[in-house]
Amino acid sequence: MKNIKISYAILIIALTVLWLMADTILSSDYAFFTLRHSLIYYTGIIGIGMMSVGMMLAVRPVSIEPFLGGLDKTYRLHKWLGITALVFAIAHWLWAKAPKWLVGWGWLERPARQPAPEQTVDIFRFFQSQRGLAENIGEWAFYAAVLLIVLALLKRFPYRYFFKTHRLLAIVYLLLVVHAVVLLDFSYWSEPIGPVMALLMAGGTVAAFVSLFRKVGYQRRAVGIIEELERHADNRVLRVVLKLQDRWPGHAAGQFAFVTFDQSEGPHPFTISSSWQDDGRMMFLIKGLGDYTNILPETLQVGDVVQVEGPYGRFDFSSRKPRQIWVAGGIGITPFVA
Known part of the structure; x- marks a missing residue:
């Protein structure tokens, strides 16, 4: 800041x-x-x-x-x-x-x-x-x-x-x-x-x-396939697991990516909820907070092609303090899940 x-x-x-x-x-x-x-x-x-x-x-x-x-x-x-x-x-x-x-x-x-x-x-x-x-x-x-x-x-x-x-x-x-x-x-x-x-x-x-010419982040894009979908109806969270088909540079905990599920809708930023294991897999936890995210459980299907751009962000866990307290609530917990 x-x-x-x-x-x-x-x-x-x-x-x-x-x-x-x-x-x-x-x-x-x-x-x-x-x-x-x-x-x-x-x-x-x-x-x-x-x-x-x-x-x-x-x-x-x-x-x-x-x-x-x-x-x-x-x-x-x-x-x-x-x-x-x-x-x-x-x-x-x-x-x-x-x-x-x-x-x-x-x-x-x-x-x-x-x-x-x-x-x-x-x-x-x-x-x-x-x-x-x-x-x-x-x-x-x-x-x-x-x-x-x-x-x-x-x-x-x-x-x-x-x-x-x-x-x-x-x-x-x-x-x-x-x-x-x-x-x-x-x-x-x-x-x-x-x-x-x-x-x-x-x-x-x-x-x-x-x-x-729609070349923003062009060199940081990767194509993936939806491998798993799991809907948690009690808290309106959709778990999406992707299998990337292109090279991915890896990501750190707390970083996010712009994900395009629908070209007409454009890219949306979502926190990456999984650590990088160099296996091409990536998980997102998406809460239905708006018109678009609310309909994703009905519109997404396993096998759909997805475009991912990133990673971005600098969510830094490091600190000189030996003891730390981190507080997160709701979907804000996703950086810690990674």
Whole structure:
């Protein structure tokens, strides 16, 4: 938990400092429209920066699991970044729109618009000619992002729909990258913030395409066959034993995997309830807590083909304390069963 807080803080602070180094806000006269100009860029940089890192975390990078404490912690950081991106995107939109409304209502007077300086760099000249298109793309992508992120945060939104709608954020992100690249202040590209933003958006773009082509966790997938099914009706727990047909790297106690019983439903995370004996067998204890898990006893059959992706997680039993007390209740007992 500590490391994800540190990572979150470092990202925001680093982007803020780099923006301050590139912008003129500290030496400006703090006139309203001058301040607006700077804050439009600041909110945009933080918004697309957070979303870029969140997009990269969404493809389940195993290499950072040890630092963050497992994929569950990685997804917690992903959620924080998504919420932050949403807040800054709304602020970005308000700084862009609200002053125009105030001018239209006669509550604010806009200074005379100065002609844009002639660009000598070909790519910047092209970007300048596409500003109107980029603004429209960004606005509609913003509306879509707000809707999709809010849906992702709704606990009552069914997972089977979340799984499908959340992938649409990859398309929205790519549109926002176009918006950001074209409209970023040209002077920023020659400052440290420029290469950093380029790197973040490049990484996010690659991650978005990985998601769209359904290659997330592709190298960590294995196919298995359901070997045993045992239903415990008294506590609504289904015991599922798989026989893996592909190579499996092994797993530690408490780790989990994404299991796909139905391609239309998508992968669901379940704790692996058996230790690895290098025999290709794996057990899951699945409690009927939702619409999908409730119907598994009726839909699954011995011999069904299953896809397993993993293992993930860092459930660490080690401690410097010689005596420990671990408490688990209900289906939360599964990590200890392993």
